[in-house]
Amino acid sequence: MTGRSGRGVFGKLFAKKQSNRDERATEIGMPTNVKQHIHVSKNSETGMLEGLPSSWQRLLNTQITPAEQHENPDAAAAAVKFHIYTIKKEKAPNEPFKPFVTEQAITEEDLEIEKLLDKKNAHQSQDSDLSFGQSSEEDAPGESYSHRQTMPAQPTKHSMKKKDAMMDLTAIVEDLTMIGHEPEESPILRKKEIANATLTDEEIYEELRKICNKDDPYVRFERAKDLGAGASGVVFVAIDSKDNSRVAIKDIDLTKQSRKDLILNEINVLKGFNHKNLVNFLDAFLSYDHLWVAMELLDGGSLTDVVTEVVMKEGQIAAVCRETLQAIAFLHSKGTIHRDIKSDNVLLGMDGSVKVTDFGFCANIVGDEKRQTMVGTPYWMAPEVVTRKQYGKKVDVWSLGIMAIEMIEGEPPYMKETPLRALYLIAAVGRPKIPRWENLSANFQDFLDKCLQVDVDLRATADELLAHPFLECAMELRTLTPLIKAAQKILHKNYD
Template sequence: MHQNMTSQSDPLKRLPEDDLTRSPEEVFDILGKLGEGSYGSVYKALHKESGQVLAIKQVPVDTDLQEIIKEISIMQQCDSVYIVKYYGSYFKNTDLWIVMEYCGAGSVSDIMRLRNKTLTEEEIATILYDALKGLEYLHSRRKIHRDIKAGNILLNTEGHAKLADFGVAGQLTDTMAKRNTVIGTPYWMAPEVIQEIGYDCVADIWSLGITALEMAEGKPPYGDIHPMRAIFMIPTKPPPSFRNPDKWSPEFIDFVSKCLVKNPEQRVSAAELMQHEFIQNAKPREVLHKMINDAKEIQAAQNSIITNGDDSDGDDDVDHGSTMKKTDDSTMKSSSGTLNKSESGTVVVNSEASTLVESDLGTLVINEDSEDDSTMKRCDTVKKPHDSGYKSSSSSSITKKSLI
């Protein structure tokens, strides 16, 4: 039986008021960059007064501040050891600094990439136990995460898993008990989210099932195909399952099948999944220590190579055990036909418009008013906002049918 997570000694519950009125450079020492999150870069920082290591997300204010404020508001309302803690925020020049809990082992997807390995069933069960506890906490408070995937499950060095990155999270209210905007990451999105027929907390359960497959196989189902094609396939195809079922226990296969029920009304809740045999038999988080230590050693070796001039990061996904293969891990965020893929891979679909935008891959435009409304034009145009210069432009057309 999995042990309960105990609260670590955490001297800093919230930043002191006088800290929030000072310049952040006076309060923190930036120790290094951790990576890119939704909307901005994430840094490791030292809180000078307490000596505590924290994470700071620096968000350029030219991004959608409403979304950022929503993220902060949701994080502020959460008080769970299974959810990344929020400590406070600052405005600094053109950036908003969001100060959060630091999880020293990084995300589950980081660890898979670094080790060039998928996870064992034992490791997956232990991580899913904590992730389910986090979802149970959120859902009991009428909050939906909406972007559950291995990249948004962080581990600290002790092996505690925590849900992170509420950049696209939403809150259910009495007046809006269902949402009909497509927000999330395409490969992980529930069918009802893609179909825009309204959804609630169990959309996160589908995403958790896809995340289980991702941890077992190195990437989500349809991870090799273009995200726009995946969006057509997820609602129409049967629920995905394991490529090699013989490798996995009947309990694990049953757990995933319970998550991946296409009809949301028949899908189980987080609380119900906590009682599933696969989760009840999860081992204590010590089983994650070797995986975490291996990843830390590889990261240290890579940092040493980068210091010596080789900055390749090997950002790959795992295919069939431990063979690495590139795949498009784009995040989609849709609010009402505009599909917009940001630096962190977030895509917005606006059902009232017809424009699809993908940053690095160019701009995809569906012209629904043309004589042939199945034509999609692609043109590589603007580079990321903070990069200098522009990409050379080119264009090509694709038919919608070719995506299906």
């Protein structure tokens, strides 16, 4: 996510698509000013948690054993709550970009996550115990925790959806309807708040015209190659007639966007961020109802392609860590947190340049289908993201450490686990084991130690890591080019 403040970020996550749902579902219903505090407890005989909504409980019991729930009840409860929250976030309406977050936005998100359990239990009578639209797999004996510890080595979209299908379908729909509503508010107050929070379409178009380049994008750019399409637009490579450069463009049909105000906010944010280690925003163009957003094109693809196909030397890993840290330190200096550092969000140029992105449409440009099914999953998350303790800028440092493990091992820890189980292990175990630890240099080991401290106070800052001796062994960036070419050849990828 990206550098916008407070309500803009949070509204984006939980914006409701007004045109595609029955308004009565939220206009009339159970009183919203009833707040019910639920206490999750541990059954002394079975060792399993109690007090969770039934659909959550079933999901938890399929993936986390009674012994694990008994040993780490707080981690288990935090994992299932965060997993449900992640599902809600993923089912929010289309996100044209995926900007960074501020600490203010995180505070608001904390409050929303904390209210999650109370809201769910306050409406427990509406839960899907009648199996309305529910998969019968959920209660099948073969689906017990002892048989569902791990996922296939190469998860597919089908297998990921099957795991998520374990959730009560109507419970998810109910959650999506409820999310974002304050329990203390009345429907009238809620409606007024929403009305006052948004600009009219006419006002948004007027603001966009002010900040967009006046050139006609259909004349200025020659469309060279389509790269993908998402819910919010089409992505393609284009040639800029002004300098013959190749750029990545997303064509967003504004008539299909339910929250045009968010797009306006995000364009303003992108215009304010420019750094040699970020995939930079170049310009925006408005032509009738189409917004064209031009970004730098990184023709080497994502770091994911390299780490999954090629063995990297320590010096090459150090070089990538240094460049990534420079981007992270820049964002932190601007008071923003990336919150999604991983190899998928590090793009490479054929000259070996390393740039961090987190603008959602860039994933369409370089995304691998298997990895795209992993969007929103927790493998790179710091423990405090799950437990919501001391959550701040240092989450990016933890994620960098996990990305370094990716560069060593080819994948992050727990990649073969289900998302919920991975969340539990991150919260319960903390620092993951590194299989090839003994093969690493002392400086690399110390670098990872400073990244992967569970105690946030002991974890290094991005600026401190930029001065770490490990980075002194960094090889020249051009040494990454053969790795990129080898990965592209194996994966049959090119961006010409």
